[in-house]
Amino acid sequence: MSEPPGGKSPGPEAAITDDANLDDLIADLRRQDPDRLYIALFAPPALRERLIGLHAFNLEVAATRERVSEPMLGQIRLQWWRDALDEMRRGDEPRRHPVVRSLAAWMPAAGEAAFDLALELVNARERDLEDAPFATVKDLGAYAEATSSNLVRLGLLAAGVTETAAHDAAQAAGRAYALAGLLRAVPFHGAQGRIMLPGDLLGRHGIADARQSIGRRDPGKLKSVLTELAEMAERDLMSARAVRSLPKAARAPLLIRPLARLYLKRLRRARFDLSEPRIDPGNAAKIAALWRARFLA
Template sequence: MTDAPASATPPPAIEAVMREQALAVGYAPASAREGFAALLDLDHQLASILQSTTEPMIGQMRLTWWYEALEKLDREPAPAHPVLQRLADSVLPGGVRGADLAPMIEGWEALLDDGEALDDERIARHAEARGGVLFASVGRLLGQSGTAPLGEGWAKADLAQHVSDEATRTRIGAAALLDLDAILASKSPKPVRGLSGLAILARESLRHPDRLPGHPMRAARLAWHGLTGR
């Protein structure tokens, strides 16, 4: 079983998010930008599985394929998939193994619709395995530790934007704001401002839901953070 190619044109809303993320990547040191972008590509690829799958069993099969494909990167050449090839070229040489990335799959599995409520345990599992692993992996490329909690807050904030139930969305968003406000209270060191910039954008989505990705005020806020770390 193979997955859809990452080269497919994304919807306009996703394109706007990707453009913002590209701006944030630009604040990372040049040596880490390609790997940073490749890891975001992986995150988009995994997100697309849930967005395009209506049957949980099919979604589980596709996620399992990705888990195995990521683990195999440590011992086999990357298959002919652009995301996996990009990871092999720009992430693995930075000391991040495919096995380090495979737990991201568990974060997305936590959201597979099984008819049960999205409780705090599943939300935490998603945030830790998706955002925590993603940000820790970028942090390793940057030579920086302690970036996982920032990723967990980012993942919760992003999840809050995609939950249809209002009460659940409000609960997740409130928890994400608490996390992000606490972590972003201190000035971000220059090497991690690409990562913290993503968190700034996620917090902006919660504070100003009327400002969609691509809004000039969001770009201005990201630029200020990139310059000052605040």
């Protein structure tokens, strides 16, 4: 099988080195994950294609829920990616899929750590197939680390960066970005009938029945929940920014930091009113933030 269930086939001889396939991955990221496309485009040429392929891999697994009609198909899709990674780890011929071929160009040389991080990322995405909220803030943090932080750390490995300090910064920055994304996505999840905010956090702020009260009868309580999560993200961001003497090669993968900072600033400026249009900074502001961090920091 050259394509996971729920996706389009790239053709039997597809490879990331084909310009057409690379253009397709860029187009998919531009439509569905422009943040990570911009990060890849700000990377040095030698790293850029690796990050495009890596971020396309993340998109493939992160969009599983939206690409399948029932949870069982989502499980099958995620298993396809586990099998592809396991085959790559064993040294088998990589599957004829442009994202798999892209990963196969560098992951074996990056060692076992790269495969462990990627498999943790895939496994964590099983959580997306459920409607139930996270039970605790700790559960949410673990999910953020397994998905968002692991992706940033994989970017570091793609750049050849193994220093512990850089990976510590990536762990914190990934959590901050994931929490900022969760805050901004509350209306999106609500439209799907999902509440992803942690149950213990909702309870601390007096929201006993999230589906009935969140954002409707108790907008003030909702804002207090969002404020606490934002404070957690800001602490993570401070930790990530406090790491000094990072290798130059770590700059591009860690460009997630200025984006997280930008989103959190916009949320605070809007006083956590998620209906406020200015919480979306727009592409120009994001590109400007990335440019300053990449070339002026």
